[in-house]
Amino acid sequence: MNSAATRLKRRSSHPGLERQRFAKWKLARRNIDYYVLLIPGLLLLLLFKYTPMYGLVIAFQEYNIFDGVSGSPWVGLDQFRKLTQTDEIVNVLTNTMLISCYKIVLLFPIPIIIALILNEVRLSAFKRTIQTIIYLPHFLSWVIISGLFITILSPSGGLVNTVLQWLGMEPISFFMDNRFFRSVIVFTAGWKEVGWNAIVFIAALAGIEQEQYEAASMDGAGRIKKMFYISLPGMMPTIIMMFILRLGSVLDAGTEQILTMYNPVVYQTGDVLGTYVYRVGLGQMDYSFSTAVGFLNSLVGFILVVGGNFVSKKLVHRGIW
């Protein structure tokens, strides 16, 4: 009775809150049409995005396809323990980090340089032509790009090896050689995306006020000085944000790319987390173990992106959300 009295009292002491909640309901009911529109999208989202998240429980099971999630035995953290005892994982992690770091160190600065250089071009026809050309590879699928480079790098009559032989060197089978495979991966990734990735920086440059350049010209600054003291600092917030976001996807060394390019000969240098999950999961049908690896991958990726966004907001007051 005592508690009922206090409840009554509490309710009456917040009449505004109660009325607010009621108003919200009324607002929602009056706009029920809008909510109906959400149904197809939400159903697809729940089915194809959230159900697989529930499916992650098989990382804690010894899943087999006939018994399903409900029938398979629970094994706790055994799959994760197995992971630490697998020799391959060290190799896979090394490859992932190496390829990712090469891609970041070598490929991240190029779009910035392209944007800065394009900004110096006065012939707009030339500028447009170059932009049209360097954006093109972004629209080609990895399979096509793999086909292009297997052709151009072929040891029997490929263009690059023809040049090498002409220079008196031995032909190299780039896709079958552990010494060169990672370089091929990094180069082809650059070929596909550096032009396209320049767009964000070109837009950032376009946002810098012309007065700044004019003022600098008055003070006698040359074009190179203006590039370093106006253009580059003007792009800095964009550069920092893009860099932090790029770091967030460090665990994805290019799974879809590598799956079109690698073969057992270069597993030693080309097998990364994503391709390993694919090979073990769907190739060897080791569903639970593969899901455990994928789970750790997603989890670390999640932490990196959320953390990166936090840092980006603190540093340059810009983030992806």
Next chain:
Amino acid sequence: MKKRSFSDWSLDIFVYLILSVAGLITLLPLANVFSKSVSAEWAVISGKVNIWPVGFQLDTLRNVVTSSVFVQAFAVSVFVTVVGTLLSIFVTAITAYPLSKRLPGISFVMVLFIFTMLFNGGLIPTYLLIRNLHLLDTLWSLILPAVVNVFNLLVMKSYYETLPEALEESARIDGAKTYAILFKIILPLSMPVIATISLFYAVFFWNDYFHPMLYINDEALKTLQLYLRDVVMQADSATAASKSIDELMNMSPEGVRAATVVASTVPIICVYPFLQKYFIKGVLVGSVKG
């Protein structure tokens, strides 16, 4: 006017030189593959073909594009791209509309959508889901999971938010209902962003090889990218003689591979001028959404 200084000249030379080299590096692999696809077989095998065709012929290309496997794979890809894009754009357009309104519970729904950009169940759980739904070896396995792309949803939503509120209010005063407003007023006004997003979806469906590789085993349902992957990977290991190559006897695997790559690239090149224009718009809208 001031005379141009030496450093000014040298900077210009440097700028034009670097960009020309970048352009050439981009075009070289394309030119090389194109030349191989239209060169004589002996020239391709002996490595005589570099940038220009040697012993021009169109037989390889013709044989590739008229082979039954290629035609079938092409048709499957067209189906997936057309149906997938139409369905995606419809669902994206109607889902983004309520998300652009300030209504109770909408921010929670937004969180539900955005969370899937940051975290996912991963390869195997998704594969098992498709399997349990009996979607393996159906083209729906390629379409349905991709229908709602959260990035595109956000682009669409931020476009709706730029439309003037007064437009809807006056229609409502005239007695129009929500759906009439959406389909008769909002969507016709949103054609530019719909074009952009349609192209995003179309390029995704056309270029996707990963999901067909996971979900499609049936030869008759192979998409163009999956077929191309077989050709590329098999011609790579010299021993394997693929079915398609058997069919096109007397032709070098190198030439066939080049011709298949060219035939699959041409559709993208044909629509590229539109792609470039609309994609840049989409990317910039997406990056300033804040």
